[in-house]
Amino acid sequence: MAHTDSHGRPIVVVTGMGVLTSLGEGQRDNWAKLTGGISGIKRISRFPLDHMRTTIAGTVDFVPADPFCAPELSQRLADRAAEEAIAEAGIGTKGNFPGPLFLALPPVEIEWPQRQALAAATGRNDGVSYADLIAVADQPQFRDTYRRFLFASVGEHLADRFGTRGNPIATSTACASGGTAIQLAVESIRAGLSDAALVVGTDASVNPESLIRFSLLSALSTRNDPPEGASRPFSKDRDGFVMAEGAGALVLESMDHALARGARILGVLAGCGERADAFHRTRSSPDGKPVIACLHAALADAGIGPEAVDYINAHGTSTPENERMEWLAVSTVFGDRAGSIPISSNKSMIGHTLTAAGTIEAVFSLLTIRNGRIPPTINYHDPDPALPVDCVPNVARDAQVSCAISNSFGFGGQNVCLVMRAEPV
Amino acid sequence: MHERDAVITGIGLISCLGEGPDAHRAALDAPGGFAPVVDGTSYAPYPVHPIVELAWDKQIPKRQDQRQMEAWQRIGTYAAGAALEHAGVKGNAELLSRTHMIVAAGGGERDAAVDAAILSGLPKAENPAAFLNERLLTDLRPTLFLAQLSNLLAGNISIVHGVVGSSRTFMGEEGAGVDAVRTAVARIRAGQGELFLVGGSHNAQRPETPMHYAMGHALLAGEFAPVRARQQGGGGMVLSALGCFLVIESRAHAEARGATAIARIAAVESDRCNRSPGAATANAQRQLAAMMPGEGAAVLSGASGVAAPTQEELAFLDGLGLPTRATATALGHSMEPSFVANLALAADAVSRGSLFAPLEPGEAAMPGTLSQALVTAWGHWRGEGMALVTKA
Numbered sequence: 072m073a074h075t076d077s078h079g080r081p082i083v084v085v086t087g088m089g090v091l092t093s094l095g096e097g098q099r100d101n102w103a104k105l106t107g108g109i110s111g112i113k114r115i116s117r118f119p120l121d122h123m124r125t126t127i128a129g130t131v132d133f134v135p136a137d138p139f140c141a142p143e144l145s146q147r148l149a150d151r152a153a154e155e156a157i158a159e160a161g162i163g164t165k166g167n168f169p170g171p172l173f174l175a176l177p178p179v180e181i182e183w184p185q186r187q188a189l190a191a192a193t194g195r196n197d198g199v200s201y202a203d204l205i206a207v208a209d210q211p212q213f214r215d216t217y218r219r220f221l222f223a224s225v226g227e228h229l230a231d232r233f234g235t236r237g238n239p240i241a242t243s244t245a246c247a248s249g250g251t252a253i254q255l256a257v258e259s260i261r262a263g264l265s266d267a268a269l270v271v272g273t274d275a276s277v278n279p280e281s282l283i284r285f286s287l288l289s290a291l292s293t294r295n296d297p298p299e300g301a302s303r304p305f306s307k308d309r310d311g312f313v314m315a316e317g318a319g320a321l322v323l324e325s326m327d328h329a330l331a332r333g334a335r336i337l338g339v340l341a342g343c344g345e346r347a348d349a350f351h352r353t354r355s356s357p358d359g360k361p362v363i364a365c366l367h368a369a370l371a372d373a374g375i376g377p378e379a380v381d382y383i384n385a386h387g388t389s390t391p392e393n394e395r396m397e398w399l400a401v402s403t404v405f406g407d408r409a410g411s412i413p414i415s416s417n418k419s420m421i422g423h424t425l426t427a428a429g430t431i432e433a434v435f436s437l438l439t440i441r442n443g444r445i446p447p448t449i450n451y452h453d454p455d456p457a458l459p460v461d462c463v464p465n466v467a468r469d470a471q472v473s474c475a476i477s478n479s480f481g482f483g484g485q486n487v488c489l490v491m492r493a494e495p496v
Numbered sequence: 497m498h499e500r501d502a503v504i505t506g507i508g509l510i511s512c513l514g515e516g517p518d519a520h521r522a523a524l525d526a527p528g529g530f531a532p533v534v535d536g537t538s539y540a541p542y543p544v545h546p547i548v549e550l551a552w553d554k555q556i557p558k559r560q561d562q563r564q565m566e567a568w569q570r571i572g573t574y575a576a577g578a579a580l581e582h583a584g585v586k587g588n589a590e591l592l593s594r595t596h597m598i599v600a601a602g603g604g605e606r607d608a609a610v611d612a613a614i615l616s617g618l619p620k621a622e623n624p625a626a627f628l629n630e631r632l633l634t635d636l637r638p639t640l641f642l643a644q645l646s647n648l649l650a651g652n653i654s655i656v657h658g659v660v661g662s663s664r665t666f667m668g669e670e671g672a673g674v675d676a677v678r679t680a681v682a683r684i685r686a687g688q689g690e691l692f693l694v695g696g697s698h699n700a701q702r703p704e705t706p707m708h709y710a711m712g713h714a715l716l717a718g719e720f721a722p723v724r725a726r727q728q729g730g731g732g733m734v735l736s737a738l739g740c741f742l743v744i745e746s747r748a749h750a751e752a753r754g755a756t757a758i759a760r761i762a763a764v765e766s767d768r769c770n771r772s773p774g775a776a777t778a779n780a781q782r783q784l785a786a787m788m789p790g791e792g793a794a795v796l797s798g799a800s801g802v803a804a805p806t807q808e809e810l811a812f813l814d815g816l817g818l819p820t821r822a823t824a825t826a827l828g829h830s831m832e833p834s835f836v837a838n839l840a841l842a843a844d845a846v847s848r849g850s851l852f853a854p855l856e857p858g859e860a861a862m863p864g865t866l867s868q869a870l871v872t873a874w875g876h877w878r879g880e881g882m883a884l885v886t887k888a
Contacts, residue, residue: 121626122633176667178603178646181708183628189707190615199607199615201703205539208710209717217712220604222646223668223878230768238766238879240675241667243601243646251664255679262686279629280636287638347597347663349654352564352642361660482642483651485663 074326074495076341077374079260082495083341086334087160087322088212090434092421093129093315098154102438105446106467110299112421118279128277129315129422136275138219142179144275146225148318148427149174153233160322160334162267163234170324171264172235173255174226175248175272177426181220182278189213210258225273235269240496245481246386247345248272249319249429250489254343256323266328272430273318282314284496292389302423303450304387304416305394305462312388315422319430338437341474341490342346342373348484355396355480358444362400362478362486365419369476369488374496377405379468380412383443384436384477385462387416388423389482397478398458413470415463419449428477433489436475444469490492499748502681503757503888506583506743507840508533508575508695511827512545512736513652516578517844523839524826524852532826534720534734539706541717545736545828546701547571555581561656566643567737569652572697572833575739576653579693583743586657591753594661596678596689597650600672600696601665601833604644606704610635612789628694649697659693665773670798671698671879673835674766678745678881681764690749695741696833705735714802714876722856723801723822724810729841731803736828740837759843762868763787764883776805776880777812780872781880784816792867793850795820796838800829809874818870819862825855835873842869842885 074082090097093111094104104111111129120126134151136144163169192210193203218224228240238493244251249272256268271466284289292311294301302313329336346368348361355362370377386397402409417435424431439445451464473493480486500785509516512533513523524530535545555577556562562570565818580586585595603815614631621627641870642648647665654660666672666679673696680692709715716732726732752756765783769775797808797814799822806822813820823838845851851862873881 119623119625119629121623122629164585178644178667180603180644181704186611186615187618190618195616196619197616200612201707202539205542205703205707205710208707209713213711217708217714218877220708221669221877223671223875226668226770227878230773238671238675238768238881239668240679241672243644243665243667244650244663245647248647255664255797258683258686258688262682262688264682264686265854279625280632283629283632283636284641284644287633287636288641311805346659347650347654349658349660352639352648352651352655373766481647481648482645483663484660485647 077246077496082326082339083257083260083323084326084329085321085337085437086324086329087156088337088434088437089155089320090431091148091152092317092431093131094421096495097149103313105417105420105435106444108447108449108451108465112298112301112422113328114298117277125282125286126295127301127313129313130277131275131316137162140182141177141276141278142219142225145177145273146228148275149271149273150230152320153229154316156320156322157233162322168269170228170235170267170269171237171259172226172239173252173268173270174229174239174241175252175430176225176241176243177274177276178243179220179222185216188232213392222359229271233269244485245483246425246428247479247481247485247487248426250479250487252430252488253433253489254345257340257343260323260325267324269322270430271320272427274426275316275427276426277314277316285314290390300450302389302419304389304419305455305460306451307453307455309389311390311392315424316423317424317427317431319427319434321430321433338440339495341492342369342490344369344372344488346486348486353482354392359396359399359403362396363403365486365488366400366404368488373490379474380476382439382472382475383412383414384432384475385414386414386478386480387418389418394458398460410459411461413445413461413463415446415448417446429487432477436477436491440472440475440491443471499746500685501747502684502744502761503747503750504742504744504759504843505750505755505757506577506579507843508582508741509837509840510548510550510571510575511738511824512548514548517540521844521852530826530853532720532854539703542706542710542715543720543734545734547737550574556656564639565652568605568697568699569643569649571699571737571739572649573652573656573711575697576693576741577657579741579743580657585743589658590660591691592660595659595691595693595694597653597659598676599650600676601646601649601667603646605702607640608703611701645740669831670796670834670873671766671876673832674873674881677836678764678766681761684746691745693741694744695836697739698833699737700735701737709733716801717751722825723799724858725856726801727803727807731801731806733801733829736830738827738830738833738837739835740840742840744838758873759846760888762884762886766881768879776808776874779880780882787884789868789870789884792865793818793870794862794866795870796842797822797835798838798873800824802876805874805876809872810848819851819860821855821859838871839883841884842871845869846885846887
């Protein structure tokens with residue numbers, strides 16, 4: 072093994088990236104808008120908004136999906152992001168990717184249009200029960216619904232289309248899923264189980280019930296007007312996150328494998344940390360200990376100290392609690408330097424892409440390193456005095472970034488931190 | 497023997513047959529023959545295997561925690577606690593702080609009454625979309641979402657049992673369970689972790705689950721019959737409520753803390769194919785070649801009962817000439833944890849040195865000593881997995 076890290080493991084590099092968000096499709100379009108401080112958040116046009124407290128989201132409306140449902144659109148976004156990443160990596164041959172697939176996927180569940188179709192088939196106009204639905208479920212027109220709503224269906228499609236090896240792994244660690252999928256790929260390559268891996272994170276969950284579920288947990292911003300002003304991480308008046316859709320994809324390889332085939336190396340996936348939090352189902356430990364431990368674990372895994380970090384791509388959801396806890400953790404780990412390390416939130420522009428966020432924001436972190444330009448945190452006009460951060464307010468900034476951290480935290484006590492570098496240590 | 501061998505040191509298994517390996521063995525080897533536990537009426541015409549009655553307090557002491565969960569989470573959290581207890585890890589904060597958790601999960605459950613009320617109201621509503629929004633906003637319990645998210649089984653295990661080393665949830669029906677175990681074993685071998693809690697839960701005792709698989713024509717309708725016997729009538733699954741977790745650790749770690757290794761997971765493989773005839777068999781043949789079982793071997797098959805894959809798998813297994821048990825006859829088919837549950841039965845049987853009795857007339861008795869067990873997991877739709885469990 073020619074290229075190993077400070078722990079003696081194969082170095083894992085990134086050779087291809089793909090991204091699709093409410094800002095548009097592809098790295099070029101997304102990067103231009105992201106560094107231009109443009110928001111993709113808008114009023115929801117996909118379904119009627121009667122009675123909704125939140126009426127905005129970062130939906131992806133330019134990709135058709137028929138029949139429209141979360142797994143269908145999630146799959147189509149994943150297709151496009153993976154296509155871009157594989158093309159950039161120039162790896163394998165068409166439909167023959169030389170490694171496994173790790174997919175961050177939102178939980179799949181039969182949705183209201185499908186449930187209503189079953190109810191219609193019962194012929195009852197009143198008093199419909201699940202027993203009635205069960206009685207008609209074996210009618211042939213529902214066969215496609217069964218398959219579409221199997222959890223394995225999206226991964227199977229991607230594995231077929233891109234010819235990845237073995238059984239695809241679809242993971243959900245809530246809003247940390249994208250980070251978890253990357254970590255699984257890194258571990259696979261480090262363990263020598265594969266030379267390359269395709270990582271895809273996707274989420275297209277903006278439908279009435281999902282919006283309502285988050286709304287009932289008081290997690291969403293209700294600052295509906297103007298939509299692009301709603302997501303305001305680190306601001307004193309932040310009031311919740313904005314649901315959003317998108318997909319990110321990365322081709323990871325061992326450095327040896329990438330060099331042997333003459334691939335262009337876009338960056339190094341140097342370290343991953345994770346730590347579960349046993350405090351509460353939706354809230355983080357107020358002492359920040361799990362996230363602090365997670366950051367330390369990521370740095371240790373990368374074989375670096377906190378002084379090496381030039382930029383933090385924040386989880387930065389724009390909820391009162393997240394940024395309080397994230398700053399507590401960052402200020403504990405980085406000490407006196409914490410306030411001078413740029414820490415910006417892509418979510419101020421693209422919203423919270425949930426399951427996909429970890430992969431999308433990893434792509435943006437690597438673009439930050441490659442382009443020497445840090446995307447801003449927009450809507451930052453009312454600083455929270457409790458958070459003395461350099462959040463790269465409102466305007467992108469040129470800066471040499473050779474090492475970035477990307478944070479992802481999720482419901483269920485899920486925390487993942489990734490360390491990305493321009494060059495191996 | 498190698499210090500980085502993956503060994504099973506704890507089993508938490510709850511199903512229609514009872515709680516724990518001993519209760520399962522007793523039910524499987526019952527004098528006078530095994531008697532299936534089936535609820536044929538609740539989701540008619542589709543029978544299900546119901547979970548045994550449990551004192552939830554035993555593994556989930558806080559009522560508040562119990563209330564925050566739906567049944568699939570309670571079943572899984574209970575089984576996880578039982579596995580940790582069996583392994584001597586439960587309550588040991590130092591061990592739990594570095595226990596890595598991999599959970600295979602489907603989705604959470606719905607509020608059936610709310611769904612039914614909305615479906616009944618929608619056809620009469622003046623503005624159906626507005627009606628849907630209004631009813632959901634009013635009728636959904638805020639905490640129900642947390643009982644629906646796939647990763648919240650793991651989240652509840654962290655909260656109730658204090659497992660915080662790491663927490664990952666895999667989705668994808670049967671294959672998710674196989675890959676959860678495969679990932680844990682690979683990480684142990686690579687030195688990426690010493691101590692793992694791996695498993696999942698499934699609850700068929702909620703109407704939307706039989707409804708979903710009925711849409712796929714994947715269920716046995718009507719009278720219960722064992723997995724092989726039901727093939728004459730076109731096959732189909734009998735789904736179950738079941739929870740199973742295993743504590744899996746490196747041999748070195750188990751020995752250092754004085755834990756008893758129940759059995760070793762000598763190999764575990766997973767793959768996929770498009771299920772054209774013979775394709776799954778080809779995968780299984782490749783997997784078998786990587787783990788050739790020797791003397792004293794038997795097979796625990798996870799065949800779901802769905803006609804095409806079950807018949808192809810049983811034909812392949814019959815060709816091996818080993819005593820075989822299609823365990824879905826007894827445990828029902830439990831999707832994500834089905835493979836983990838079969839590993840649990842295999843580990844227990846191997847540690848006892850004997851295979852349990854045939855579950856139906858088409859299965860042969862195994863009078864000799866059992867020293868290893870091949871465990872298969874062909875998904876009812878996709879995914880093929882196999883493992884070899886040997887004496888510790």
